[in-house]
Amino acid sequence: MRMSIGVIFVVIIAAAFVTMMHVKNGVQDLKAEKHAGLLKRESFQETIRVLYAEKAYLARPEQLQAFASALRLQPIQPQQVVLLPHGVQASFGQAN
Numbered sequence: 402m403r404m405s406i407g408v409i410f411v412v413i414i415a416a417a418f419v420t421m422m423h424v425k426n427g428v429q430d431l432k433a434e435k436h437a438g439l440l441k442r443e444s445f446q447e448t449i450r451v452l453y454a455e456k457a458y459l460a461r462p463e464q465l466q467a468f469a470s471a472l473r474l475q476p477i478q479p480q481q482v483v484l485l486p487h488g489v490q491a492s493f494g495q496a497n
Contacts, residue, residue: 458464468474
C-alpha cells in the first residue's frame, strides 16, 4: 500500500512538471510573437513617417512648379472647366 502511494505521488509530480514546462514554453512562444508584432508595428510606423515626410517635400510649391515645368504643364483655362448639372457627381481615378 505504501509503495503504491509513493508511485502515485511520483507520477503526479512528474505530470505537474511536464505540464508546467509545456505552459512555460507556450508563454515564451507568445512573448516572442508579441515582440515580433511590436517590431513589425514600429517598422510600419517608421514607414508612415517617411511617407509623410516625402509627401510634405513633394507638395512644396517650388517642387510642384519644377514638376509642372518639366512636364510643360500650363495653367487651366476657363474653357477647360465643365460644370455638371445639380446632383451629378463625378469621380476620376476612384472605384465606386
